[in-house]
Amino acid sequence: MKVIGAGLPRTATLTQKISLEMLGFGPCYHMVNILSDLSLVPQWQAAFDGNADWNAIFGGSQSTVDWPGSFFWRELIEIYPDAKVVLSVRSGEAWANSMKNTIWGVFYDDVLMRSLSDARTYVDPGWADYCELLKTMWQKSGLLGEMTGVFDTAIVAAAFNRYNDEVKETVPADRLLEWSPGDGWEPLCKFLDVPVPQAPVPHVNDSAAFAGRIIDGSLAALNAWQAKQQAEAAAK
Numbered sequence: 001m002k003v004i005g006a007g008l009p010r011t012a013t014l015t016q017k018i019s020l021e022m023l024g025f026g027p028c029y030h031m032v033n034i035l036s037d038l039s040l041v042p043q044w045q046a047a048f049d050g051n052a053d054w055n056a057i058f059g060g061s062q063s064t065v066d067w068p069g070s071f072f073w074r075e076l077i078e079i080y081p082d083a084k085v086v087l088s089v090r091s092g093e094a095w096a097n098s099m100k101n102t103i104w105g106v107f108y109d110d111v112l113m114r115s116l117s118d119a120r121t122y123v124d125p126g127w128a129d130y131c132e133l134l135k136t137m138w139q140k141s142g143l144l145g146e147m148t149g150v151f152d153t154a155i156v157a158a159a160f161n162r163y164n165d166e167v168k169e170t171v172p173a174d175r176l177l178e179w180s181p182g183d184g185w186e187p188l189c190k191f192l193d194v195p196v197p198q199a200p201v202p203h204v205n206d207s208a209a210f211a212g213r214i215i216d217g218s219l220a221a222l223n224a225w226q227a228k229q230q231a232e233a234a235a236k
Contacts, residue, residue: 001058001080003028003064003192006073006167007088008160010098013066016088017183018202022065023194029057029064035213039128044068048136054079071137077171083191085176087167092157100151101207106214107135108151113211116218125224182230232234
C-alpha cells in the first residue's frame with residue numbers, strides 16, 4: 001500500500017481513484033469495488049468487528065480511497081507506515097449538500113432511489129448486508145448524528161470540518177497532502193514524486209450519477225428476482 005486516501009465519501013473520491021491509477025498507483029481500492037462485488041461485504045464486516053485481514057482485503061491494491069477503506073484511516077496509517085496520505089477536501093457546506101442528495105437520501109429521504117434500494121434489500125441479501133454495513137459505519141462515525149429527521153446542513157458541515165481537522169492533527173505533516181481535483185495535477189504529483197500527466201485531471205461521479213447507479217442496480221436486481229420467481233412458478 002503506497003497511498004491511503006483519508007477523505008470522506010462525496011469528496012471526489014472516484015476522481016481520486018482514477019487519478020491515482022493514472023499516476024501508477026493502481027489498482028486503487030474504492031467503494032465501487034464492493035458495489036460491483038457484494039461478496040466482499042463480509043471482509044469489511046469482519047474489519048468493523050476488529051478482525052480485519054488487510055492483505056486479503058486489499059490484495060494487490062497500491063492505494064485506497066473512499067469508504068470503507070478511509071473509515072479505517074487511523075489503523076491503516078499504522079499498518080502501512082511508509083504509505084503517504086491524501087485527504088480529499090471540499091467546502092463543508094458543499095459536502096453536506098452532496099450527502100443530502102446521495103448517501104443520506106438513500107436511507108432517509110422520500111425519493112425514488114430510496115424506495116428502490118429498500119425494495120432491493122428484500123430480494124438481495126448481499127445488498128441488505130451492504131446497506132447495514134454502511135449505516136453502521138455512518139452511525140459509528142458520528143458525522144450525521146442519527147441521520148434521521150430534518151437534515152441540518154450546518155451541523156453536517158461542521159462535523160465534516162471536525163473530521164478533516166482530526167486527520168490533519170493526527171497524520172504527520174510530511175506524510176499528508178490536502179487535495180481536490182481543482183488543485184490540478186501539480187501538488188499531487190509533487191507529493192507522490194511522479195511526473196505530471198499530459199491529460200487533464202478526470203472529473204466523474206456527480207450526484208445524478210450516484211442516483212443512477214442506485215436506481216439501475218436496484219431495478220436490475222428486482223427484475224432478476226421477478227424472472228426467477230416466474231421461472232420457478234412455471235417449472236411447478
